[in-house]
Structure formats: C-alpha cells, structure tokens
Amino acid sequence: MSAAHDDHHHGPAKGLxxxxxxxxxxxxxxxxxxxxxxxxxxxxxxxxxIRAELFQPGLQLVDPNFFNQMTTMHxxxxxxxxxxxxxxxxxxxxxxxxxxxxxxALPRMxxxxxxxxxxxxxxxxxxxxxxxxxPNFGWTFYAPLSTTYAPETVTFFIFAVHLMGASSIMxxxxxxxxxxxxxxxxxxxxxxxxxxxxxxxxxxLLLAVMPVLAGVVTMMLFxxxxxxxxxxxxxxxDPVLFQxxxxxxxxxxxxxxxxxxxxxISAIIPTFARKxxxxxxxxxxxxxxxxxxxxxxxxxxxxxxxxPIAGELFFMYATMLIxxxxxxxxxxxxxxxxxxxxxxxxxxxxxxxxxxxxxxxxFTGLMLAITPADFQYHDTYFVxxxxxxxxxxxxxxxxxxxxxxxxxxxxxxxxxxxxGKLHFWMSFIGINVLFFPQHFLGLAGMPRRVPxxxxxxxxxxxxxxxxxxxxxxxxxxxxxxxxxxxxxxxKATAQVWEGAQGLEWTLESPAPYHTFTTPPDPKLIHAQ
Amino acid sequence: MLPKAKxxxxxxxxxxxxxxxxxxxxxxLNMTRGVTQISRDTYDLHMQILWWCVAIGVVVFGVMLWSxxxxxxxxxxxxxxxHESTKVEILWTVIPFIILxxxxxxxxxxxxxxxxxxESDLDxxxxxxxxRWEYRYLxxxxxxxxxxxxxxxxxxxxxINNDLPKEEHYLLEVDKPLVIPVNKKxxxxxxxxxxxxxWWMPAFAVKKDAIPGxxxxxxxxxxxxxxxxxxxxxxxxxxxxxxxxxxHAVPQEEYDAxxxxxxxxxxxxxxxxxxxxxxxAALEQGEEIYNRICIACHQANGxxxxxxxxxxxxxxxxxxxxxxxxxxxxxxxxxxxxxxxxRQLNPVELSAIITYIRxxxxxxxxxxxxxxxxxxxxxxxx
Ligand SMILES: [Cu+2]
Numbered sequence: 001m002s003a004a005h006d007d008h009h010h011g012p013a014k015g016l017x018x019x020x021x022x023x024x025x026x027x028x029x030x031x032x033x034x035x036x037x038x039x040x041x042x043x044x045x046x047x048x049x050i051r052a053e054l055f056q057p058g059l060q061l062v063d064p065n066f067f068n069q070m071t072t073m074h075x076x077x078x079x080x081x082x083x084x085x086x087x088x089x090x091x092x093x094x095x096x097x098x099x100x101x102x103x104x105a106l107p108r109m110x111x112x113x114x115x116x117x118x119x120x121x122x123x124x125x126x127x128x129x130x131x132x133x134x135p136n137f138g139w140t141f142y143a144p145l146s147t148t149y150a151p152e153t154v155t156f157f158i159f160a161v162h163l164m165g166a167s168s169i170m171x172x173x174x175x176x177x178x179x180x181x182x183x184x185x186x187x188x189x190x191x192x193x194x195x196x197x198x199x200x201x202x203x204x205l206l207l208a209v210m211p212v213l214a215g216v217v218t219m220m221l222f223x224x225x226x227x228x229x230x231x232x233x234x235x236x237x238d239p240v241l242f243q244x245x246x247x248x249x250x251x252x253x254x255x256x257x258x259x260x261x262x263x264x265i266s267a268i269i270p271t272f273a274r275k276x277x278x279x280x281x282x283x284x285x286x287x288x289x290x291x292x293x294x295x296x297x298x299x300x301x302x303x304x305x306x307x308p309i310a311g312e313l314f315f316m317y318a319t320m321l322i323x324x325x326x327x328x329x330x331x332x333x334x335x336x337x338x339x340x341x342x343x344x345x346x347x348x349x350x351x352x353x354x355x356x357x358x359x360x361x362x363f364t365g366l367m368l369a370i371t372p373a374d375f376q377y378h379d380t381y382f383v384x385x386x387x388x389x390x391x392x393x394x395x396x397x398x399x400x401x402x403x404x405x406x407x408x409x410x411x412x413x414x415x416x417x418x419x420g421k422l423h424f425w426m427s428f429i430g431i432n433v434l435f436f437p438q439h440f441l442g443l444a445g446m447p448r449r450v451p452x453x454x455x456x457x458x459x460x461x462x463x464x465x466x467x468x469x470x471x472x473x474x475x476x477x478x479x480x481x482x483x484x485x486x487x488x489x490x491k492a493t494a495q496v497w498e499g500a501q502g503l504e505w506t507l508e509s510p511a512p513y514h515t516f517t518t519p520p521d522p523k524l525i526h527a528q
Numbered sequence: 529m530l531p532k533a534k535x536x537x538x539x540x541x542x543x544x545x546x547x548x549x550x551x552x553x554x555x556x557l558n559m560t561r562g563v564t565q566i567s568r569d570t571y572d573l574h575m576q577i578l579w580w581c582v583a584i585g586v587v588v589f590g591v592m593l594w595s596x597x598x599x600x601x602x603x604x605x606x607x608x609x610x611h612e613s614t615k616v617e618i619l620w621t622v623i624p625f626i627i628l629x630x631x632x633x634x635x636x637x638x639x640x641x642x643x644x645x646x647e648s649d650l651d652x653x654x655x656x657x658x659x660r661w662e663y664r665y666l667x668x669x670x671x672x673x674x675x676x677x678x679x680x681x682x683x684x685x686x687x688i689n690n691d692l693p694k695e696e697h698y699l700l701e702v703d704k705p706l707v708i709p710v711n712k713k714x715x716x717x718x719x720x721x722x723x724x725x726x727w728w729m730p731a732f733a734v735k736k737d738a739i740p741g742x743x744x745x746x747x748x749x750x751x752x753x754x755x756x757x758x759x760x761x762x763x764x765x766x767x768x769x770x771x772x773x774x775x776h777a778v779p780q781e782e783y784d785a786x787x788x789x790x791x792x793x794x795x796x797x798x799x800x801x802x803x804x805x806x807x808x809a810a811l812e813q814g815e816e817i818y819n820r821i822c823i824a825c826h827q828a829n830g831x832x833x834x835x836x837x838x839x840x841x842x843x844x845x846x847x848x849x850x851x852x853x854x855x856x857x858x859x860x861x862x863x864x865x866x867x868x869x870x871r872q873l874n875p876v877e878l879s880a881i882i883t884y885i886r887x888x889x890x891x892x893x894x895x896x897x898x899x900x901x902x903x904x905x906x907x908x909x910x
Contacts, residue, residue, distance in 0.1 A: 057698065058690040064766050065836070131835055138763045144740065145723040145765060149658075149865070151836070233741020239724060240739060274601070276611035304726060304761075305737045306744035309643045313636060320628045324621060331620045334592050339608035341601045352596070356589060363581035370631065372566075372638040373574045375735045376559055379726060379761040444556035445730045447761045450769030452688060454699045454757075459555060 011513050023107035025092045031114050032089030039081030044472050046074035051468035054461050059452055067451035068136035075139025080164045081121050086399045087260040088171045091199050097504035098193045100184025100520040105177035113170035120163035127153035143231030143242040147223040158217045165210045172203035186522030193502055195263030197284050201291045202259045205252045213249040240305050247298035255294040261398030265351050268405050269333050272348035273340025274499035279332040286325035293322050303374045312371050319369035330359050346420035350401035353428050361389030382442025388435045408496045412510030413489035419481045426474030433467025560730050563752045567733035569638045645747040648715035656725030656738035659767035663706050673791040679704050680820055681770045700757040705774035709783035710750050718744045726762035750777040767824050801875040801903045807896045814884020817877055830889030841889035850895050854905050870906055875899040
C-alpha cells in the first residue's frame with residue numbers, strides 16, 4: 001500500500017463531507033442514532049398533539065382529519081424512523097467491535113442505506129404541508145381506506161415506505177455478511193455476544209418480510225393508479241387479503257423491534273449484576289424460536305375479520321406458544337440477577353424497568369391471544385396499552401439503556417449520572433401514568449384512534465395525558481445528557497464498567513476511529 | 529374488638545363503599561360482564577387469564593425484587609458463579625406450557641360456542657357506511673313491508689365543539705336505535721358499503737368487522753331488557769369516532785308492536801312520495817337532515833372543507849340545473865366520499881334536503897323540489 005493511502009487511516013475527514021461520504025461503521029452508527037433521536041422527537045411531538053386533544057372530551061385543538069394524520073404519522077415515524085434506525089445504529093457501532101472486525105462487511109452500502117432514510121422521511125413528512133394532508137389511514141393502512149378512499153398523498157407514502165424498506169434490506173444484508181464472515185479468529189458462533197446473535201436473527205427476519213411490505217404497498221399503488229382491484233371488492237378484490245399480507249410483514253416486524261432489545265438487556269444485566277448471563281444457550285434458542293413463531297401468528301391481529309374457526313384456533317394456539325420462549329428469557333434475566341452483586345447505574349435501571357414492564361406487555365399479549373377475549377379487547381385502548389408497553393418501556397427503554405451503557409465508549413467521557421437517573425425516574429413514572437390507565441380505558445370500552453370520547457372515559461384520559469406530557473418533556477433531559485457527555489465529563493477508562501465483558505471493553509475510550517485492523521488476541525474472547 | 533374501634537372500622541368501610549360506588553361510573557376499571565351467556569363466559573375467561581398473569585408476575589417480580597434488595601453490592605453481596613442449570617431451564621419451559629394448555633381449553637370452548645350462529649330466530653343485516661349504520665330486518669316473505677333504517681349519531685355538533693354542555697350519553701346516542709327482542713337468538717349479517725368498519729357491542733361481547741364485499745356472521749341472545757351502547761371499532765376515516773351503536777332490547781310483545789309500527793311507517797313513506805310539500809315544510813325538514821348527515825363534510829354554513837369536501841355555498845351544481853342536482857345527490861359521486869343518498873333517504877327527505885341546500889348558505893334559486901320529481905329520477909336510477 002502507498003504512503004498516501006495510509007494517510008487516510010489516521011482519522012476522519014473534516015466537515016460535512018465526513019458525514020456525507022463516510023464508510024466508517026462508527027460514523028454511520030452515530031448518524032443513525034442522531035437520526036433516530038430526531039425522529040423520536042418528531043414522532044413524540046405528534047403524540048403530544050394526540051394526548052393534548054384527548055386531554056378532555058370534545059374537539060378542542062385539531063379536527064378529526066388532522067387527528068387521524070397524527071395517529072398515522074406518529075406510528076410510522078416511531079416504528080420506521082425512531083426504533084428501527086436506533087437499533088441499526090447500535091448494530092453499526094457495536095457489532096464490529098463485539099466480534100473483533102475492523103468495520104462492516106459492505107461499508108459503501110452502509111453509507112447508502114443510511115442516507116436513503118432522511119430522504120424517505122422528508123418525503124413522508126412533507127405530506128403534512130400539502131393540501132390533501134398527510135396519510136390519515138392509520139400506520140396499519142388498511143385497504144380500502146388507504147386505497148380507494150385515501151388522500152392523494154398516499155403515493156408519497158408508498159414511495160417513502162419503499163425507500164425505508166430498501167434501506168432496511170441493505171442494512172440487514174450488511175449485518176448478515178459482517179456477522180457470518182468477519183468474526184475474529186476464536187469468535188465462534190456460540191461465543192458471540194447475544195446482541196450479535198439477536199441482530200443476526202433480526203436481520204434474517206427483515207430480509208424475509210421487508211419485500212412483503214414492499215409487495216403490499218405496490219399492490220396499493222396499482223389499485224390507486226393503474227385500475228387493478230387487489231383490495232377493491234367492487235372489482236373482485238379482497239380487502240382482507242390486504243390484512244393478511246400486511247400482518248405477514250407486521251408481526252415479524254414487532255419482533256424485529258424487540259429482538260435486538262433482548263440482546264442489549266442480556267449485555268447490561270450481567271455487567272451490573274457482576275455475574276455471567278444465566279442460560280446463554282437457551283437465550284439463543286429462545287430467540288430463534290421466537291423468530292420462527294413470529295411467522296405463523298400474524299392473523300391474531302385479525303380475529304374479528306371473520307376467519308373460519310379452524311384458523312382462529314390455529315392462530316390462538318400458535319400465539320400462546322410464544323409465551324414459552326419469551327418466558328425463558330425473562331426467567332434467565334431474573335436468574336442472572338439472583339445472587340449477583342448488583343449496582344444500579346442508569347443503564348441497569350433502564351434494563352430492570354425493561355424486564356418488568358416488557359413482561360407486563362407480554363402478559364397483556366397473552367390475554368390478547370385468547371380469541372374470545374380478544375373480541376372484547378381488539379381495537380380498543382387495551383391494545384394501545386399493550387403494544388406501547390412492549391414498544392416504549394420495551395424497545396425504547398432498551399435503546400436508552402444501550403445509549404447510557406455504551407456512551408462512555410463512544411465519547412470517551414462518563415455521562416452525568418445524576419441527570420441520567422433523573423431522566424430514568426421521570427421516564428419511568430411518566431410512562432406508567434401514561435399507559436397504565438389505558439388498560440382500564442380499553443376494558444371499559446374506549447375504541448382506539450378516536451379524537452373524542454364518551455364522558456365515562458374522561459378521567460383516565462386526562463391522567464394519561466399528564467403522564468404523556470411528563471414522559472415527553474423528560475426526553476429533553478436525555479438530549480442534555482448526550483450533549484454534555486460529548487462535550488466533556490470525567491474521562492472514561494477502557495473497561496468503563498467494573499463487570500463489563502466483551503471485546504469492545506478491551507478498546508480504549510473513546511474507541512479509536514479504526515479498531516481491530518488486526519484481529520484481537522483469541523485469549524481475550526470468552527464464552528458469554 | 530373494642531366498641532370504639534368497631535365504630536371507626538364501620539365508618540371507614542362505609543366511607544370506602546360510598547366512595548367506590550360514586551366513582552364506579554367514571555373510574556370503570558374492568559371489562560363489562562355483559563348481558564349474554566357469551567359475554568359472561570368471555571368475562572370469566574378474561575379474569576382467569578388475568579389471575580394467571582398476576583400469579584406469574586408475583587413470583588417472577590418477587591424473586592427479582594428480593595434479589596434487588598438483598599443481592600446488592602452495597603450490602604456486600606458477592607456474585608455467585610452459576611450460569612446454567614438444565615433442570616431448572618426444562619422446568620420453566622414445561623410449567624408455562626402446562627399453564628397455556630389450561631388456558632387454551634376454556635378458550636376453545638367459548639370460541640366454539642361463539643361461532644355457532646345456526647338456528648337464529650331473527651336475522652338483521654348490519655351495513656356500515658361512512659359514518660352511520662344501516663339495519664335491515666330480513667323478511668321471510670318478500671311481499672311483507674320491509675323495515676330498514678339508518679342509525680346516526682344524534683349528539684349535537686355544538687356539544688362536540690364545546691359550545692353546549694355535554695349530556696350523559698355524549699357520543700353514545702343515535703337518532704334511531706336497533707330494536708331486538710330479548711331471549712331470542714338474533715343473527716347479525718355484517719357488511720359494509722365503503723371502507724371497513726367494526727360493529728361492537730361490549731355488553732353482548734360481539735365485535736365483527738364490516739367488510740365491503742363480504743358478509744360476516746355474529747349472533748346474540750340478550751337476556752335482560754335494556755339500552756346498550758357501543759361504537760364502531762375499526763378506523764373508518766374522518767368520523768370514525770362518531771358512529772355509535774345503540775341497541776334496545778325489549779320483550780317480545782313490545783318488539784312485535786314496534787315492528788308493526790315500523791312497517792306501517794314504511795308504507796306511509798312510500799305513499800307520501802306522491803304528496804305535494806310546501807316550501808316552509810321542506811326547508812325545515814331539509815335543515816334537520818342537513819345537520820344530521822351532510823354537515824360532517826359540507827360543514828354548518830355550507831363552506832365544506834376544500835379540497836376534500838367542496839363548498840355547497842355558491843356551488844355550480846347547487847345553483848345550476850335542478851335535475852342535475854337531484855341526480856348528484858341520488859347517485860353520489862363514485863370513488864369519493866359523496867355517497868349515493870338515493871339509497872339512504874326517502875323521496876320526501878331527498879326533495880327536502882335538495883330544496884334546503886338550493887335556498888341556504890347564500891344560494892337562492894327559489895326552487896321547491898317535490899317528492900314526485902325525485903321519485904321519477906329515483907325510478908329510472910333503479
Ligand atoms: Cu366505522
């Protein structure tokens with residue numbers, strides 16, 4: 001290699017071009033994480049509009065059409081803009097460092113898969129400014145509401161979804177290629193950190209279902225513009241077909257948003273319990289079983305569409321089965337804490353809250369699986385409470401736990417522990433005040449996606465809104481913590497956390513721009 | 529117990545009881561038990577799973593809490609070295625599996641019951657529209673007068689917009705409720721005319737999607753007379769939150785009398801298509817219909833919400849040829865939210881609403897449309 005070439009290796013380029021042209025996994029990880037945080041605030045703003053309108057019965061702030069745009073955009077932005085990119089960001093930063101690889105396997109594609117996203121979301125969000133308004137048919141965009149009866153902006157929505165799908169597919173190809181090909185000598189599959197394992201499985205899920213999502217929006221595109229009738233009953237089509245195809249994507253999608261979270265939690269709890277993870281092997285098998293089962297349960301979202309009873313029973317039993325591997329995970333985390341030597345820094349607080357609150361979301365998930373009971377729960381606030389428990393104190397808390405846990409490795413500084421704890425407690429209290437009463441609302445009969453409600457729902461709604469405002473405001477603390485930590489703070493050691501295990505903790509903090517250009521010493525690689 | 533202590537205890541219990549009964553209405557925490565066998569079975573199923581979850585939660589969270597309290601470094605806890613145990617892991621795979629089987633058995637039983645819609649006493653076709661329900665009582669004899677009507681939110685817009693105080697059944701009241709007899713097996717044939725809706729009556733534990741082009745079956749046997757309230761449960765566009773469902777369950781004799789009255793009214797409406805109406809009567813009836821149906825899209829003063837919903841004030845159609853205007857309202861505009869009202873309103877109502885819009889919001893054609901004019905066009909449309 002020439003001397004000139006060697007020069008590149010010392011550090012990043014200067015200015016904007018560093019971020020535009022970068023192929024460095026750490027830079028791209030940072031881009032993903034910031035993008036995700038920005039989308040989290042945007043989607044959060046939409047949520048605040050929703051909670052403000054629902055603060056009292058009656059229409060106060062927005063008209064029903066704008067309200068529907070808010071619920072739709074909130075869902076889309078949070079799922080595709082906040083949660084998924086955050087996990088891809090974490091994967092970019094961490095997977096190469098965890099498996100002793102110098103970078104991702106396909107660095108240029110990595111750059112591309114990130115830079116698609118800002119355009120996709122700019123396109124989607126721009127519909128808010130158009131005359132016809134943003135998509136207003138719910139993030140599940142059921143046909144024919146999203147086809148024959150959709151606002152004209154549905155086409156922008158379709159192209160935005162295509163772009164997000166392309167980005168995800170490239171991201172997952174990259175992760176699969178990296179994990180399978182670039183592990184350091186000695187890093188056998190069964191020695192990989194669980195975060196790597198769960199992401200590998202997630203990447204396969206993404207590869208399997210993103211094309212299905214692309215398929216369903218393409219069918220919509222044809223129905224809207226080219227006169228086909230896939231989902232139009234008047235033309236011989238079938239609106240229920242839409243739901244089958246959508247949920248064949250949509251159900252694995254919810255595991256795409258939770259499996260990497262399992263990986264994060266499986267890294268954090270052992271560190272702060274100063275004890276090896278209980279049941280590593282069963283964790284791997286449980287993740288794989290959950291991934292498999294996620295393909296055969298989709299119609300539990302559709303128990304009221306009028307499937308034959310054999311279908312209802314099959315999907316009920318299959319869904320109930322998911323409780324088994326999920327239970328194994330929760331029991332393993334509990335057993336890891338049991339007889340450990342625990343301390344409760346911010347990442348651990350978020351991780352423990354994850355285990356408790358995610359499990360509560362799991363319980364309501366089990367209740368929803370029981371078909372006759374689901375007839376009462378379906379499309380009510382009970383469902384809203386359920387999936388927010390698994391997604392917010394589930395996925396989102398795990399992302400925050402990960403941010404606090406690895407931030408010293410990324411920035412070289414310790415974050416402000418006092419502010420971190422404040423952020424945790426505000427979020428923890430806020431989230432429960434926000435979502436717990438929604439269980440009661442749903443059971444008492446409040447449908448979801450309504451801008452106004454009957455008077456008996458008034459009390460729990462204002463309580464829920466207060467919790468929402470509290471949770472929303474406390475996310476600004478996170479922003480302050482991150483900025484403070486980037487700017488300075490106590491110097492972080494390489495080890496950072498007393499109990500931390502794994503290759504990334506053998507690197508100095510902040511991790512150098514290029515790491516593991518030569519493979520790590522195999523002696524450093526331990527069983528997890 | 530000391531007499532004084534007893535007194536205090538009594539007072540506290542009494543206070544708690546009054547408080548809880550007062551709060552019950554607003555602070556409803558749980559699913560309704562409902563008024564049908566299926567709804568009670570569903571409730572029992574719900575409670576059973578809930579208690580299983582609580583029990584599992586107490587054990588798991590208990591162990592976790594105990595570890596958090598006792599196994600902390602600050603208390604000098606030293607981490608143990610164990611990190612697997614095949615025995616324990618098999619145990620906590622098998623036990624949940626057994627619990628699941630225990631849950632699946634009653635769930636399967638209730639589902640099988642709920643799916644048996646055979647041998648009904650009365651069939652009612654329920655059709656969802658943006659944003660109202662249509663109920664059509666199926667006849668055994670096609671020569672009988674048919675009973676069919678729309679059921680639309682009757683809460684005034686002023687209450688929704690906070691200009692009037694909200695009343696007890698805010699958003700859960702309709703102009704014409706569905707009436708069914710108690711203790712009879714009523715089968716609902718649920719479908720839709722536009723997007724997907726869902727017909728949900730919590731007290732019966734009936735929720736079925738109304739899907740265009742498909743007919744779903746549901747059924748109920750209501751055991752107690754009463755007024756029951758529910759809502760559309762599937763996002764169906766703009767006024768999804770404003771299409772409630774109200775069912776009056778009444779004793780058979782009362783039902784029979786009501787049904788006969790409806791048949792007479794239907795016959796009278798058909799006859800009235802030949803009547804001649806006055807301008808003032810038409811304007812009055814037209815205004816009432818406008819505020820009930822058209823206002824959601826075309827707005828109170830006819831300004832609409834362009835571009836989605838055009839203004840009627842100054843509209844070329846409304847101020848132009850009468851016949852074209854009648855045709856538009858009868859046939860709607862296919863592919864848009866403008867429905868074909870010829871199928872929903874009778875000739876008297878249609879003539880009234882058209883007279884009204886042609887003489888309101890600054891439109892002043894002075895036309896008085898007669899039911900007979902509408903009827904001619906209706907006949908040729910069919
Ligand atoms: Cu509806």
